[in-house]
Amino acid sequence: MRTKWVMGNWKMNGSLSQNAQLLTQLTQNAAVQNAVVFVPAPYLQQAQTLLQGSDVLLGAQNVSQFANGAYTGEVSLSMLKEFGVSMILVGHSERRQLFGESNQVIAQKTLAVLQAGLTPVVCVGETLAEREVGQAKEVVLSQLIAVADTVADGLGQCVVAYEPVWAIGTGKTASPEQAQEVHAWLRDCLTERGAPSVSVLYGGSVKASNAKELFEQPDIDGGLVGGASLIAEEFIGICQSAV
Ligand code: PGA
16 A cells, blocks of 8 residues: 655664654654654664654664675674564665665665565665766666566565655755656556555655655655654654645
8 A cells, every 4th residue: 555654764873862862752743653764773772662652663774685694794684673673775875876786786685675574665766967868767767677577576565765866965856746757657667567556755855844745746655854854843844744
């Protein structure tokens, strides 16, 4: 079923005291529904404790495609499950661009997450250079198809996030029309592959002030929020726009 999600990607931000303050404010606010926070791995246990009894789900920002063993610095799915993680970001543009994750690695990670019974949030998006030469459609669809070909029937269990790279952390949001156009391409591709009800979120400089017009678009099922997810009033405002 298409669900309108508001997901907060904290990236490499936070501290024990900042997290406690933020999570307490979120869990005390009735508007925070269908919400997920993707916290840095060292804070999973703290977040799990603070989120207990609330409706806010716990997410991780990355995971290894391997089950266990000699993979220094990596974190496994079974470890994440021990801390109550239910969703995992896969293929974020920062992982693709800064850490060299290929479509193939991202597809393997997505499959591993599904096999562990958790929900992958598969991120796709074009760079400004790709958009300017008219390749946005080709890029986002090839990113989605690389995953779809690998996970086959598992596609219906994924969440997809469209995050134009040029809009991430830049303050430059895609217009609702620009975003809707790409979401419609993604929706068509998902429908062709038997997964029409996958939630497709928009990400890239989402704020309380622009969330409503984005979320009103017919194929936008909520948002994946970076910077604004670190500010309680902003995140709560975005949640209010998602109902
Ligand atoms: P932003 O980040 O909201 O800070 O642009 C979004 C994301 O990278 O998920």
